[in-house]
Amino acid sequence: MFAAFLAAAAARPIQSADDAITVAGKRPMILHNDRPEDLETPLRYFDTWVTPIDAFFVRQHLPRPAAIDPAAYKLTINGMVSKPAELSLADLQKLPQHTVPATLECTGNGRAFYTPKVPGIQWGRGAVGNAEWSGPRLSEVLKLAGVDTGAAFLEIDGADTGVAATPDFVRSMPMAKAMHPATLLALKMNGQSPDIHGFPVRLIVPGWDGTSWVKWVIRLTPAAGESKGFFMNPGYRYPKFGLPPGSPPKPAELEVIEGMPVKSSLTSPEDQSKIALGPTVIRGFAWAGEKAIERVEVSTDGGSRWRDAQLSAQKMLFAWRLFTLNWTPADPGYYTILSRATDTAGRVQPIVPAWNPSGYLWNGIDRVGVTVEKG
Amino acid sequence: MYTRVALLCLGLSGAAVIASAQAVSAQAADQATLDLGKKEESRSCVPCHSLRLIHSQRLARGAWVKELDKMAGWGTAIKDRDALLEYLVANYGNDKPIPAPDMTRNGK
Numbered sequence: 317m318f319a320a321f322l323a324a325a326a327a328r329p330i331q332s333a334d335d336a337i338t339v340a341g342k343r344p345m346i347l348h349n350d351r352p353e354d355l356e357t358p359l360r361y362f363d364t365w366v367t368p369i370d371a372f373f374v375r376q377h378l379p380r381p382a383a384i385d386p387a388a389y390k391l392t393i394n395g396m397v398s399k400p401a402e403l404s405l406a407d408l409q410k411l412p413q414h415t416v417p418a419t420l421e422c423t424g425n426g427r428a429f430y431t432p433k434v435p436g437i438q439w440g441r442g443a444v445g446n447a448e449w450s451g452p453r454l455s456e457v458l459k460l461a462g463v464d465t466g467a468a469f470l471e472i473d474g475a476d477t478g479v480a481a482t483p484d485f486v487r488s489m490p491m492a493k494a495m496h497p498a499t500l501l502a503l504k505m506n507g508q509s510p511d512i513h514g515f516p517v518r519l520i521v522p523g524w525d526g527t528s529w530v531k532w533v534i535r536l537t538p539a540a541g542e543s544k545g546f547f548m549n550p551g552y553r554y555p556k557f558g559l560p561p562g563s564p565p566k567p568a569e570l571e572v573i574e575g576m577p578v579k580s581s582l583t584s585p586e587d588q589s590k591i592a593l594g595p596t597v598i599r600g601f602a603w604a605g606e607k608a609i610e611r612v613e614v615s616t617d618g619g620s621r622w623r624d625a626q627l628s629a630q631k632m633l634f635a636w637r638l639f640t641l642n643w644t645p646a647d648p649g650y651y652t653i654l655s656r657a658t659d660t661a662g663r664v665q666p667i668v669p670a671w672n673p674s675g676y677l678w679n680g681i682d683r684v685g686v687t688v689e690k691g
Numbered sequence: 692m693y694t695r696v697a698l699l700c701l702g703l704s705g706a707a708v709i710a711s712a713q714a715v716s717a718q719a720a721d722q723a724t725l726d727l728g729k730k731e732e733s734r735s736c737v738p739c740h741s742l743r744l745i746h747s748q749r750l751a752r753g754a755w756v757k758e759l760d761k762m763a764g765w766g767t768a769i770k771d772r773d774a775l776l777e778y779l780v781a782n783y784g785n786d787k788p789i790p791a792p793d794m795t796r797n798g799k
Contacts, residue, residue: 337793337795343799344795347792347794348747349740349741350741350743432751433749433751433785435748435757436748437744437747438748479738479739480739480767481765482739482765483765
């Protein structure tokens, strides 16, 4: 766990001009891949409840689609509907606009902490962010097309397409979640254009894993059954029953991931950093999928004693809470700091999250080491 | 006594020479394979994605085999598959240290 985190924390500036990567609109980010873009947020940017767009992580499965002309944009609604429709951006803008603050986390955030290693982007703590998403409710958009009552699932397609025979990025979700009042087609992110995060229309599925939040939405298709594409099966599935670490998955026992688990991450001080002896503030954030955060405890002695951290005021479903703990170490030396969140459903972060073949849903009690030095 | 020692030394050094020659030969063969694998990586992987996606991984041989199977299934025509696999295992195997990722430049 520490080695992987150290690697992320110690991300080095690019030395050669030949391989320097700049992503328009983004501050310096941890670069996992540039084509397509996979960018992780450095922990030092996590100092606000709303994560600014210029610091928000990026996860692309496929190359970004060609720039979409807002005037030419069409959202197709077909399948099990009584009135198949093609909606313009103006049509979506005319519907009542709602704002939902929600935390978006890549399903593989924290993958680097699993042992043994699994394939995939080796995310540390920063494939997560909290934003205010605004747009019409998905339920109100679907009503315009008259959804058949027999449609149990909604298939969603984004404008991004794969190279060669790479599967198209198509997801589906139960109609009950699609019709939830907090599920939106976001036209704005923090009051601005979502840009690289799915301009002009991004699906917002509060509390669910990032893979469900389809970008550049161009088609909605109510259907009787779940979509069978790669990104639903075998992609993005999680073992129903615990597996010995390193063992192969049993395909029949893999399930679609929906709501996310309870989790906290320490953002300051950073792992293996040095701080001066004296008062300091331990900081972090915690979130709980479709639940709210009830409590965050912090230990500064490796877990022998725990203290309740102060939580930011916004106790709401779907969005994270920031936490702080004032700490004045008595002595210089090395300290192991831990954080442990509990949600409103009583779920508590585990010491050891369940290993799984794709490295999803890491939510172990967070842990950093810090050296306190005499000033 | 001296003769036996001398022979023993000769024997040892002879074995060492043979072992060394074999190592050089094996290394040369491996290096040729690795070079071919690297070339194949540029040819078959780069059209769809940049190499960071590969070079940030540290996987066991079996996991690399699965990745190559997946990519072949997605339409990648891999010509020198064995060489590519050896190159990946040799450079990005799960026994190798994890690299520190780069940072992007400021795009604001």
